[in-house]
Amino acid sequence: ADMPAKAKTCVGCHGVDGNSVVPNFPKLAGQHAQYLEKALKDFRDGFRKDATMQAFAKNLSDKEIKELADYYASQKAK
Protein backbone atom coordinates (compact mmCIF):
# COMPACT_ATOMS: atom_id res chain seq x y z
CA ALA A 1 0.00 0.00 0.00
CA ASP A 2 1.39 3.48 -0.74
CA MET A 3 1.81 6.05 2.00
CA PRO A 4 -1.44 7.83 2.99
CA ALA A 5 -1.25 11.61 3.41
CA LYS A 6 -2.01 11.32 7.12
CA ALA A 7 1.00 9.05 7.62
CA LYS A 8 3.22 12.14 7.52
CA THR A 9 2.11 12.79 11.09
CA CYS A 10 3.27 9.35 12.22
CA VAL A 11 6.72 9.45 10.68
CA GLY A 12 8.24 11.58 13.41
CA CYS A 13 7.86 8.91 16.08
CA HIS A 14 7.24 5.67 14.20
CA GLY A 15 9.70 6.17 11.36
CA VAL A 16 8.99 6.47 7.60
CA ASP A 17 8.42 2.72 7.16
CA GLY A 18 7.15 2.09 10.70
CA ASN A 19 10.43 0.69 11.99
CA SER A 20 10.72 3.23 14.79
CA VAL A 21 14.23 3.66 16.15
CA VAL A 22 13.10 5.26 19.39
CA PRO A 23 12.55 2.48 21.96
CA ASN A 24 9.45 3.88 23.62
CA PHE A 25 7.65 4.28 20.28
CA PRO A 26 6.46 0.91 19.00
CA LYS A 27 7.48 -0.48 15.66
CA LEU A 28 4.42 -0.68 13.41
CA ALA A 29 5.97 -2.30 10.35
CA GLY A 30 4.48 -5.72 9.67
CA GLN A 31 2.08 -5.50 12.60
CA HIS A 32 -1.42 -6.95 12.03
CA ALA A 33 -3.61 -4.35 10.28
CA GLN A 34 -6.57 -5.33 12.46
CA TYR A 35 -4.57 -4.68 15.63
CA LEU A 36 -3.32 -1.32 14.35
CA GLU A 37 -6.88 -0.37 13.38
CA LYS A 38 -8.17 -1.25 16.83
CA ALA A 39 -5.36 0.67 18.53
CA LEU A 40 -6.02 3.82 16.48
CA LYS A 41 -9.78 3.61 17.08
CA ASP A 42 -9.24 3.07 20.81
CA PHE A 43 -7.00 6.14 20.92
CA ARG A 44 -9.49 8.15 18.87
CA ASP A 45 -12.46 7.08 20.97
CA GLY A 46 -10.67 7.41 24.31
CA PHE A 47 -10.61 3.71 25.26
CA ARG A 48 -6.85 3.76 25.23
CA LYS A 49 -4.97 6.52 26.95
CA ASP A 50 -1.94 8.34 25.58
CA ALA A 51 -1.91 12.11 25.30
CA THR A 52 0.07 12.20 22.06
CA MET A 53 -1.74 9.38 20.31
CA GLN A 54 -5.16 10.61 21.38
CA ALA A 55 -4.38 14.04 19.97
CA PHE A 56 -3.24 12.61 16.63
CA ALA A 57 -6.05 10.09 16.32
CA LYS A 58 -8.81 12.50 17.31
CA ASN A 59 -9.75 13.65 13.82
CA LEU A 60 -9.08 10.48 11.86
CA SER A 61 -11.96 8.95 9.94
CA ASP A 62 -12.51 5.17 9.89
CA LYS A 63 -11.30 5.21 6.28
CA GLU A 64 -8.10 7.08 7.15
CA ILE A 65 -7.51 4.71 10.07
CA LYS A 66 -7.91 1.71 7.79
CA GLU A 67 -5.50 3.18 5.24
CA LEU A 68 -2.88 3.90 7.92
CA ALA A 69 -3.28 0.42 9.41
CA ASP A 70 -2.98 -1.25 6.01
CA TYR A 71 0.01 0.92 5.10
CA TYR A 72 2.06 0.05 8.18
CA ALA A 73 0.97 -3.60 8.16
CA SER A 74 2.33 -3.83 4.60
CA GLN A 75 5.75 -2.49 5.56
CA LYS A 76 8.66 -4.89 6.07
CA ALA A 77 9.59 -5.33 9.74
CA LYS A 78 13.31 -4.80 10.23
Next chain:
Amino acid sequence: ADMPAKAKTCVGCHGVDGNSVVPNFPKLAGQHAQYLEKALKDFRDGFRKDATMQAFAKNLSDKEIKELADYYASQKAK
Protein backbone atom coordinates in the same frame (compact mmCIF):
# COMPACT_ATOMS: atom_id res chain seq x y z
CA ALA B 1 17.39 -14.44 25.16
CA ASP B 2 15.94 -17.90 25.97
CA MET B 3 12.25 -18.37 26.69
CA PRO B 4 11.21 -17.40 30.25
CA ALA B 5 8.89 -19.81 32.06
CA LYS B 6 6.10 -17.23 32.11
CA ALA B 7 6.19 -16.96 28.32
CA LYS B 8 4.24 -20.23 28.13
CA THR B 9 1.19 -18.17 28.99
CA CYS B 10 1.74 -15.83 26.05
CA VAL B 11 2.26 -18.48 23.39
CA GLY B 12 -1.42 -19.22 22.95
CA CYS B 13 -2.21 -15.78 21.52
CA HIS B 14 1.13 -14.29 20.52
CA GLY B 15 2.75 -17.41 19.08
CA VAL B 16 5.88 -19.27 20.25
CA ASP B 17 8.25 -16.69 18.77
CA GLY B 18 5.89 -13.73 19.10
CA ASN B 19 4.83 -13.75 15.46
CA SER B 20 1.15 -14.10 16.25
CA VAL B 21 -0.95 -15.43 13.38
CA VAL B 22 -4.22 -14.21 14.81
CA PRO B 23 -4.85 -10.68 13.48
CA ASN B 24 -6.30 -9.15 16.62
CA PHE B 25 -3.33 -10.31 18.74
CA PRO B 26 -0.30 -8.13 18.08
CA LYS B 27 2.98 -9.49 16.88
CA LEU B 28 5.61 -9.01 19.59
CA ALA B 29 8.65 -10.35 17.77
CA GLY B 30 11.28 -7.66 17.26
CA GLN B 31 9.23 -5.01 19.04
CA HIS B 32 11.18 -2.58 21.26
CA ALA B 33 11.76 -4.16 24.69
CA GLN B 34 11.07 -0.83 26.39
CA TYR B 35 7.66 -0.57 24.69
CA LEU B 36 6.76 -4.16 25.61
CA GLU B 37 7.83 -3.52 29.20
CA LYS B 38 5.67 -0.40 29.42
CA ALA B 39 2.68 -2.22 27.88
CA LEU B 40 2.95 -5.12 30.37
CA LYS B 41 3.33 -2.76 33.33
CA ASP B 42 0.37 -0.66 32.17
CA PHE B 43 -1.75 -3.80 31.92
CA ARG B 44 -0.53 -5.00 35.32
CA ASP B 45 -1.13 -1.64 36.99
CA GLY B 46 -4.46 -0.97 35.26
CA PHE B 47 -3.37 2.00 33.13
CA ARG B 48 -4.13 0.05 30.01
CA LYS B 49 -7.40 -1.85 29.72
CA ASP B 50 -7.80 -5.34 28.31
CA ALA B 51 -9.50 -8.05 30.34
CA THR B 52 -7.25 -10.84 29.11
CA MET B 53 -3.99 -8.99 29.31
CA GLN B 54 -4.77 -7.50 32.71
CA ALA B 55 -5.52 -10.96 34.06
CA PHE B 56 -2.24 -12.37 32.72
CA ALA B 57 -0.11 -9.43 33.76
CA LYS B 58 -1.58 -9.09 37.25
CA ASN B 59 0.96 -11.28 39.06
CA LEU B 60 4.06 -10.52 37.02
CA SER B 61 7.04 -9.07 38.85
CA ASP B 62 9.12 -6.29 37.29
CA LYS B 63 11.87 -8.86 36.72
CA GLU B 64 9.51 -11.27 34.94
CA ILE B 65 8.16 -8.40 32.82
CA LYS B 66 11.68 -7.39 31.82
CA GLU B 67 12.55 -10.99 30.88
CA LEU B 68 9.40 -11.35 28.78
CA ALA B 69 9.99 -8.00 27.07
CA ASP B 70 13.64 -8.86 26.32
CA TYR B 71 12.67 -12.31 25.08
CA TYR B 72 10.10 -11.11 22.55
CA ALA B 73 12.20 -8.12 21.50
CA SER B 74 15.02 -10.55 20.66
CA GLN B 75 12.81 -12.69 18.40
CA LYS B 76 13.00 -12.26 14.62
CA ALA B 77 9.96 -10.44 13.19
CA LYS B 78 8.50 -12.43 10.29
